[in-house]
Amino acid sequence: AQSVTQLGSHVSVSEGALVLLRCNYSSSVPPYLFWYVQYPNQGLQLLLKYTSAATLVKGINGFEAEFKKSETSFHLTKPSAHMSDAAEYFCAVSDLGSGGGADGLTFGKGTHLIIQP
């Protein structure tokens, strides 16, 4: 069974500063990994996904994430935070890469990103 741990339920950064949201996963097989963003009063929107190709994945809105197998991590970064980045961010894992995935995605508990002016 997979699991996802997101370190920090709330992360606060200044506008223009580096954004780093941490995600560690547990999976017995090569994982597929996802980052989703949820803006207030909206559904979840995919930021980026890792499917065992390049370990550095670029997504929308200037975000990127790096898959590190040795650390079982998939941290999300953005060089310079904007006020519009304030939202809830979710990391998720599935075992689709090994032919599984029947039970869909397993989500972390989410990290609320606060941008200070």
Add this chain to the structure above:
Amino acid sequence: EAQVTQNPRYLITVTGKKLTVTCSQNMNHEYMSWYRQDPGLGLRQIYYSMNVEVTDKGDVPEGYKVSRKEKRNFPLILESPSPNQTSLYFCASSPLAGDEQFFGPGTRLTVL
């Protein structure tokens, strides 16, 4: 426009009054799923469906029912709602189980 729609978006009801939240997708996706989102708990899967007439329990199925009679629709049924089912509910679909999921806008349910 490719999308997942849910209705209603907001619902206030009373304990024991049966309700249905509809979900429909227009992307011809095989896989559909229902989640509930609660503060501090993230998203928890209620039920999922691999295809028409194939449904299975997720992590928190108690008190819920689903059906998948058509590929595009996946309604969530609460036969006898209770206050602990007050939550934000999301429907999602994907072309393949375990791949990127497309989410609906959510249904905020309050059970008094």
